Amino acid sequence: MNDFPQSGRPVPAWFTDAKFGIFVHWGAYSVSAWAEPTGELGVVDPDVWFKHNPYAEWYWNTIRIEGSPAQEHHRTTHGGRPYDEFLDEWKAELFDPADWVELFARAGARYVVPTTKHHDGIALWDAPGTGIRNTVHRGPRRDLIADLAAAVRARDLRFGVYYSGGIDWYAGRRDPVLHEDRMDEGRPHEAAYAAYAHRQVIDLIDRHSPDVLWNDMGWPRAGQADLPELFSYYYATVPEGVVNDRWDNAHADYLTSEYEADRANEWGACWENTRGIGFSFGYNQTEGPEHLLDPADAVRLLVDVVSRGGNLLLNVGPKADGTLPQEQRAVLEGMASWMACHSEAVHATRPLESGSADPHDGDPWVRWTRDERHIYAFVADVPDEAGGRVALKTRPGLLDPDTAERLDGDTVKAEAGPEGIHITSAGLDTPLPTAIRFATR
Numbered sequence: 400m401n402d403f404p405q406s407g408r409p410v411p412a413w414f415t416d417a418k419f420g421i422f423v424h425w426g427a428y429s430v431s432a433w434a435e436p437t438g439e440l441g442v443v444d445p446d447v448w449f450k451h452n453p454y455a456e457w458y459w460n461t462i463r464i465e466g467s468p469a470q471e472h473h474r475t476t477h478g479g480r481p482y483d484e485f486l487d488e489w490k491a492e493l494f495d496p497a498d499w500v501e502l503f504a505r506a507g508a509r510y511v512v513p514t515t516k517h518h519d520g521i522a523l524w525d526a527p528g529t530g531i532r533n534t535v536h537r538g539p540r541r542d543l544i545a546d547l548a549a550a551v552r553a554r555d556l557r558f559g560v561y562y563s564g565g566i567d568w569y570a571g572r573r574d575p576v577l578h579e580d581r582m583d584e585g586r587p588h589e590a591a592y593a594a595y596a597h598r599q600v601i602d603l604i605d606r607h608s609p610d611v612l613w614n615d616m617g618w619p620r621a622g623q624a625d626l627p628e629l630f631s632y633y634y635a636t637v638p639e640g641v642v643n644d645r646w647d648n649a650h651a652d653y654l655t656s657e658y659e660a661d662r663a664n665e666w667g668a669c670w671e672n673t674r675g676i677g678f679s680f681g682y683n684q685t686e687g688p689e690h691l692l693d694p695a696d697a698v699r700l701l702v703d704v705v706s707r708g709g710n711l712l713l714n715v716g717p718k719a720d721g722t723l724p725q726e727q728r729a730v731l732e733g734m735a736s737w738m739a740c741h742s743e744a745v746h747a748t749r750p751l752e753s754g755s756a757d758p759h760d761g762d763p764w765v766r767w768t769r770d771e772r773h774i775y776a777f778v779a780d781v782p783d784e785a786g787g788r789v790a791l792k793t794r795p796g797l798l799d800p801d802t803a804e805r806l807d808g809d810t811v812k813a814e815a816g817p818e819g820i821h822i823t824s825a826g827l828d829t830p831l832p833t834a835i836r837f838a839t840r
């Protein structure tokens with residue numbers, strides 16, 4: 400257990416130990432599956448972001464922005480027809496939740512968080528107040544959340560729910576959001592919407608006892624007074640539950656960052672960075688390999704986040720038919736083969752106390768984690784001309800060089816040097832990190 404200033408409530412150890420979760424953004428927007436691959440949130444100029452939104456799950460907003468390429472695409476490809484027709488076209492005919500979850504588990508994920516209602520207001524379960532505008536009564540004609548929850552729990556992973564409390568373009572009847580400085584205009588704050596959203600989150604708690612409440616884009620002002628009661632109901636139902644930080648500062652068990660946005664939240668005992676495998680959360684058919692993380696990028700992101708005390712919530716965007724895009728599967732498969740011998744250096748570890756061993760960007764790339772009995776050095780990009788020799792800067796006496804072992808089983812030689820430990824080992828010149836385990840003195 401560890402305390403966190405945000406809420407003063409100790410964050411359950413399962414979450415801090417989990418290190419890696421899978422986000423699933425799946426919706427009617429997975430039928431259109433179209434956005435410009437503009438770039439990463441936090442890197443793209445905010446003045447460009449909304450008209451050229453790389454988030455394919457924002458399709459309904461982007462096509463309503465005059466002159467946007469998405470609007471042109473919608474006109475030429477879909478005849479400009481109503482967005483809601485994508486709900487009826489969405490069939491999820493190949494959805495096999497057990498297949499998804501097996502891949503997530505092999506990749507080393509310990510929790511799964513699907514979108515239950517995104518900004519388009521379409522619910523993936525028979526949500527109260529939605530009438531037939533959900534996937535049980537239209538399109539897939541299936542409670543996609545219940546089916547995924549069952550598969551996740553059958554595989555002994557934790558199950559969380561994403562809910563777009565702050566934005567609902569259907570219930571909120573708002574004009575398109577044109578700029579992040581005017582995001583609030585796009586958010587419904589009325590009491591009726593607040594009650595509608597509150598009732599739906601309670602329904603999700605009652606149905607699934609979700610291990611994570613992942614709200615997004617804040618909470619309607621008219622409903623903020625009722626949040627303390629909602630959270631105490633949640634914790635009474637799910638004592639080991641965790642709540643994220645996107646409820647308009649009402650409460651947070653942990654802080655989140657997204658791509659390169661809100662990186663200032665990446666501090667303290669427990670935080671989570673989330674991003675897609677490409678520039679979008681919803682499946683975006685225009686993305687090519689140049690826009691996607693490859694397995695080494697994904698592993699390095701995970702190791703870097705974990706080495707600094709965070710969790711990574713990596714998103715997959717399934718296709719409308721329920722299959723995971725092959726290029727996204729390949730990244731998770733790559734993580735899975737790496738995780739097969741590196742799990743112990745990731746799961747249930749903690750960062751090293753600052754100053755005891757230096758991380759390093761560039762050549763070689765170095766990150767550190769530790770548990771009660773071991774310290775793990777992750778090394779990548781060791782220049783080959785060095786013959787696989789790399790100096791790891793550590794506090795003298797921190798590590799016992801005689802106990803060095805490579806987790807992938809290859810040989811490694813270690814000796815104490817003036818500024819730490821000198822490693823000699825072949826094959827460390829890859830971008831994919833390799834962990835070397837040391838016993839702590």
Ligand SMILES: C[C@@H]1N[C@H](CNC(=O)CCc2c[nH]c3ccccc23)[C@@H](O)[C@H](O)[C@@H]1O
Pocket residue numbers: 440454456457579615616657660661673680
């Ligand atoms: C997990 C993702 N969360 C997004 C909302 N993100 C945030 O509000 C925090 C990051 C952020 C800061 N400034 C922004 C401007 C535009 C969109 C996001 C952000 C969603 O808009 C997105 O579709 C996806 O669900």
